[in-house]
Amino acid sequence: MGCNCSSDYSDSDWIENLDEICEHCNCPIPPQSCNPYTDQLIPYHSQHSPPTSPLPDKxxxxxxxxxxxxxxxxxxxxxxxxxxxxxxxxxxxxxxxxxxxxxxxxxxxxxxxTRVETEPWFIKNISRNEAMRLLLAPGNTQGSYLIRESETTPGSYSLSIRDLDHNTGEGVKHYRIRNMDNGGFYITTRISFNSLKELIQHHSRDADGLCTKLVKPCQSRAPQKPWWQDEWEIPRESLKLEQKLGAGQFGEVWMGVYNNDRRVAIKNLKIGTMSVEAFLAEANMMKNLQHPRLVRLFAVVTQEPIYIVTEYMENGAKFPIKWTAPEAINYGTFSIKSDVWSFGILLTEIVTYGRIPYPGMSNPEVIQNLERGYRMPKPENCPEGLYQVMGMCWKENQDDRPTFEYLRGLLEDFFTATERQYQE
The missing domain is CATH 2.30.30.40 (SH3 Domains)
Structure with missing residues (x-):
């Protein structure tokens, strides 16, 4: 007789503690429901939101x-x-x-x-890395846990648990929670549950295959409230500068507090850096750029020295310093001309077969050297003409940098001449 297992599983699927495998095809055998009156349930991969029991409308x-x-x-x-x-x-x-x-x-x-969002163990819109950071923070111990939406499998959940390994120390283990076609859930193939709450209750009594039993929900603080939409131009007195984070050609960046209750990042621009009118035009455009992956502009102080109030990133930045133009590093001004600067950096990567720019320098050293006028030297085996193109891209004044249209024509001529040399 042939195998009756579901073929929905692939080699890339990860199931912790998979203990019942079909001898014919190595597929997981569907779990038995906790409810003896329920027919055997077949797991499926949902492409939609997981069953979350929405609250009554509105x-x-x-x-x-x-x-x-x-x-x-x-x-x-x-x-x-x-x-x-x-x-x-x-x-x-x-x-x-x-x-x-x-x-x-x-x-x-x-x-x-939804009802699941109101549970103390559920945290919405966090990544695997953020879950690890929360669980390893003070106040949580072995057995602290949370449930989050899966990053890799839309429509599924993941269970993250803080654990203590005597060899490697404290860490976090992650388990994929799979959906059943009737709205139930399971981790191990031996048992399924009608709800996430049942799953939590079961593993709070017994680890039953997990690294440890569930002890208490992860402690997490309330999120920052959204910025009040009418607070756009704010008085300078509402801001308190607490810690200097950095400085550059255009001004300084501080960690501060707004109205004594909200942590923010504050950029104060040197007087004369740009006109108030030009700044407000740029700021109003930036205000409309709202995306979870973008640092958000909250408010401004329009009297000089101008203040820019943005979202404070408490875990630091993932900012590509070595690829970024000075005005973008120091002031946050991104334009087609700052892209031209980055294109010049890209050319060095091509010539060096992927070498990281500014070898041997840390990000702070790069910033300091750029402010002194430093530019990367010509890479080994780089044609002089191509290095001159890089230098054009790295002009201090962004208005002196070429356009991409000009660069295209220049590089086409350059490579045409290079090909002619090889033919000769």
Whole structure:
């Protein structure tokens, strides 16, 4: 008789503690449900959101308590139920408290839209690395855990657990939670659960194949509330500079606090760096650039010295310093001409077969040397003409750098001449 296993699994699938394998095809045997009256369940790969038991239409539950900071805010306590009236602003919902009957604006990331989002062990919109950082932070111990949405398998969840290995020390283990076609879940193929809560309850009593049993949900602080949309031009007195993070040609960058309750990054520009009119035109454009992967511009102080208030990245930056133009490093001004600078860096990578730019220098050393006018020397075996092109891309004044159209024509002529030399 042939094999009746599902063929949905591939070699790339990862199942921790896979202990029942079909002898015919090495596929996992579907688990038995906890419910003896339920037929055997076949696992599937959902391409949609996981079954999350949405709350009744327009109702949300507070995941964190919120103290109002502005006129029009609605304060609420953790666990309080609210009715959404309007969601025109994606970050601030107009809502009514079912407890007090009051109406006002609430931060979207302080409430849960589904039942699973209201659970203390669920953390939304975090990566695997962020989960590790949270679980290894003070306040969490062996057995601390969280459930998050899977990064690699849309529509699935992952369980992350803090564990203690006597050989390697403290670390975090990750388990993929698979979906069943009836909305159930399983980790090991021996047993499935009707809900994530049942899964948590079971593994809180017994590790049952996991690295350790689940002890307590991961401690995590409330997220920063969204920036209040009307706070665009703010008074200088509302900002407190606390720690200098860096300095450059165009000014300094500080870690600071806004209104004594929100940590921000503050860039103060040297007087005369640019006109207020030009700055505001640029800032208004940047204000509309909203994306989870972009550092967000919050507000400005328009009287000189100009302040730019942005999102503070507490874990540092993943900024490609060695590829970035000085005005973009120091001021955050990205343009087609800063791309020309980066193109010049790319040329060095091509000539050196992928060598990292500024070999032997750290990022701070690169910044300091650029401010002194340093430029990378001509790479070995680089034609003089091509190095001159690099130098044009690295002009201090961005207006002196060539256009990409000019570079294209120049390089076409350069390679035509080079080919002619080889033919001769």
């Amino acid at each position: 109702l949300v539950v507070a995941i964190y308590s919120y103290e109002p900071n502005h006129d029009g805010d609605l304060g609420f306590e953790k666990g309080e139920k609210l009715k959404i009236i309007n969601k025109d602003d994606p970050e601030w919902y107009l809502a009514e408290s079912l407890t007090t009957g009051q109406q006002g604006y609430i931060p979207h990331n302080f409430v849960g839209m």
